[in-house]
Amino acid sequence: MKLMRFIGVCLLGCSFSLLQAASPETIRVTTGKTDLILKVDTTGRLCQSYLGSVWTDGRNLDVLPAGKDAYQPYDLQNFFEPAVRMTHADGNNSSLFRYVSHTQEALSPTVTRTVVTLRDDVYPVEVKLYYDAFSDANIIKAWTEISHREKRPVLLQDFASSLLYFARPAYYLTEFTGKWGNETTMTEQKLTPGKKVLDTRLGARAAMLTSPFFILGLDAPARETEGEVVLGTLNWTGNFRFTFDIDASNDLRVVSGINPYASEYNLRPGEVFRTPEFVFTYSDKGTGEASRSFHDWARDYQLKDGHGPRLTLLNNWEATGFAFDEKKLSHFMREAAILGVDMFLLDDGWFGNKYPRSSDKSGLGDWEPTASKLPNGVGGLVRAADSAGVKFGIWIEPEMVNPKSELYEKHPDWVIHYPNREPYYYRNQMALDLCNPQVQDFVFGVVDKLLSENPDLAYFKWDCNSMLTNPYSFYLKENQSHLFIEYVRGLYKVLERIQEKYPDVPMMLCSGGGGRCDYEALKYFTEFWASDNTDPVKRIFMQWGYSYFFPAKSISAHVTSMGDQSIKFRTDVAMMDKLGFDINMDKLTEAERQFCREAVQNYKRLAPIIQEGDQFRLVSPYSGNHAAVMYVTPGQDKAVLFAYDIYAQKYVERSYPIRLQGLDPQRSYRVVEINKMDSVPARPFVEDGKTFSGEYLMKIGLQAFSDFRESSRVIEITAQ
Structure with a gap:
């Protein structure tokens, strides 16, 4: 039995x-x-x-x-x-x-x-x-x-x-x-x-x-x-x-x-x-x-354009918020050129006429330039950027709508919401129903119109700030349980159409920060926005976490005014991934402005290592007061080391050498600190300018931590 x-x-x-x-x-x-x-x-x-x-x-x-x-x-x-x-x-x-x-x-x-x-x-x-x-x-x-x-x-x-x-x-x-x-x-x-x-x-x-x-x-x-x-x-x-x-x-x-x-x-x-x-x-x-x-x-x-270069940029959001006009933006375009970045990115607030986008409460869905702000439209901004010597990119959020918009007034049935309940607004907005082919045409049309009218438009920041609240589709009718799936399928249909017609236009995937970070979307985007929190200490932890799955070139990291650290520390953290700036350059000292210009030059020179090289996580921020990451070219001839003192306490703790990885033990390497700033306190880097074997660097390491709270070093390593 x-x-x-x-x-x-x-x-x-x-x-x-x-x-x-x-x-x-x-x-x-x-x-x-x-x-x-x-x-x-x-x-x-x-x-x-x-x-x-x-x-x-x-x-x-x-x-x-x-x-x-x-x-x-x-x-x-x-x-x-x-x-x-x-x-x-x-x-x-x-x-x-x-x-x-x-x-x-x-x-x-x-x-x-x-x-x-x-x-x-x-x-x-x-x-x-x-x-x-x-x-x-x-x-x-x-x-x-x-x-x-x-x-x-x-x-x-x-x-x-x-x-x-x-x-x-x-x-x-x-x-x-x-x-x-x-x-x-x-x-x-x-x-x-x-x-x-x-x-x-x-x-x-x-x-x-x-x-x-x-x-x-x-x-x-x-x-x-x-x-x-x-x-x-x-x-x-x-x-x-x-x-x-x-x-x-x-x-x-x-x-x-x-x-x-x-x-x-x-x-x-x-x-x-x-x-x-x-x-x-x-x-x-x-x-x-x-x-x-x-x-x-x-x-x-x-990843879209997985081996292509990434554009460095200056974003206007922290400098202006919604309060800008053509003259002010032209000034920041010139600042972008002086900074040495590739592009000026215009963020939220450029659209809407019946309901101008002066806050997050109106205008979303009405993708016409606000005449009082931008009398020459987007085309005027593209031309102004070209005159300044930089490319021009623009922010859009085409999946979403404000109730206070012409789009909502004309097409309430295009909006995801229950027919017999008062809607719940997240961030004063709701989602358009991408299950509906008409809505897919509309969303595609937002991008298509901007690019067909402005063929030199170089970049999109595609945002999505709300989840699917009030989940009911007037298009699906009896198959409401298909909504969460068909919405995503509808989004892919739109993105596929954009990719087919405009395959070379880079786009940033943004979703109120890191609300979208998946590889299916990244078939259509060159990079994603990791978080709206740009405090560099917090970003060290975030960028460390994302690095387990995503290469550095896909993670957008901006230098901002968030946090009270030195401009060097903020820039060194952003350089770990895809560098950008979202800061009012007018509020920086001349020494800070000069540092940023030199850092941009260094980043562009090192970008092939950071964006294409093998990444090695050396010291985890989760394990103590420090963090270190390095990148090595496949040929092991160049490397760059990022070392961060987060909560270091001088005279209290002992810091240890950072043992490197990924080098050729038989080759000799010269180590040089870059991104220096005299006004930032740090323990002298005694190995600066010296040459060591790869074996020494991997077995003994470099005394790259400075022992000063919220300080940083960037070290360039070159085979001799």
Whole structure:
């Protein structure tokens, strides 16, 4: 009797696969550094057999145990968090998928696609699991397509992009959370039996409270240069959910995808539901190597103009707010040219005539230049910038609308809000209904009109300051549960049209700070705005957090008047990523202005290292009073080190040399401090101008910390 019960359990799932016969099918998804091995068990179910460092001895793949479900459905067992759950047309809510076939093809010399087809053994429902393996970046991208041939719609209730399975003694999760102005605060915890869920339900500006990425330490807390880690993120500019489910055997399932909250989807016969891409990397050498894999992949495959240069800029917001006119802006354009940046960026407040945009309470949606401010329109500003010797960029927020606007008066049905309730306004605005093709045309038209009338317009800052409050679509009517999904799809349709017509126009992805920081949106944007909080101390922590997944060139960092630190400290922090200025240059001393000009020149010279080089996080701000980051060219001939004293206390604590990474131990390197400012106190940099071997710099290091609170150093390192 016991034997019969055991056989029954095996037939229902993969849980006791150690005792099963060799799998009839073994599917290997490999990057050359990481292997994901899938197997079909004796019952025909697809299981994950292995995920880890590359399997060098292929002779033993056939004896690997099958493992557990690679895409767990809501089925006859229902023990665990399902990857897919649906209610069939006849009301049955169970699914049981069997392996049908798989294909593998080389999309390029460095990208291989694996497609595994599963089919329900009772209902005409098909699931296709996609895996793209990037051999040059050690990245795997996974997503799912669900379709059916039932006579009536099938109701999708869960529809994950990926399910990963781990069997380890311990798991440590690092999440990135924080409200507006406090984005990407890192916290690590040991996972315990049960479920831990990271999710968001905000619709647009979805990452305002929780960022769509995580770090998983296997066996031990995640470390920078050693140990096994998995870094994962979801390519989706909307609601997401990561579920970490530990069972009674201490096995972990990580289920990633769209948050199904309020999003049940009526899938029509023949329609294909494609989930977003879940992107992950595995490393047995710590988070540093894993991050560099993400950076390489982003620049090569995902980020718009991934290997192109980035524009330095001067923004007017801190200098003027809404209070500006053509004359004042022309003055700041000339200041931008003197500063040496590439572009002047006009922020909010340039549009609206019936309801001029003099505050955040009116005008949003009416994208005509305010005649009283800008009598010569946007074209006059483009010409003025050209005369000053800089490019011209402009701020827009085309997805949103103020109730006090002509657009709202003309098209209230274009706005997401309930028909029978008083609307709730977040930041005095609401979202346009991007589910509606007419609204998509309107939003595309905002960009198209500006660029067609002003072909020399060089840059857009695309903002999104509100989440989807009052979530009701007049366009969707009976399918209101599709709103959160169709809104994001509508946004992508608009961005795709812009990309097709204007492929070379750079754009910044902004969302009231870091409310949008996902790689699907970054297909259309060259960079994103990390936070409205530009205090440099806080930014060190934020930029550190973002660096686990995003290369420096994709993170916009501006020098502002926020914080009371020296202009040197503020500039040195911003130079760690993509440098910009949002400061009233008229309020700086001549010495400060001269420092900024020299810093811009240094940044432009070092930009190929910072933006294209390998990043090494050396000293974490979370570990004490200091932080240090460096970048090294692929050829190991140039490097730049950023060292920050945050809460250092002179005479109280001892600071240690910073041991560098990524250099050639056999080569000699000259180290030179740049961005110096005599008026800023610091301990002398005794190694300045000297030459050391790469081995010395990596084993002994540099005394680059100054021991003065809120001080900084930038050190250029050149092979001799």
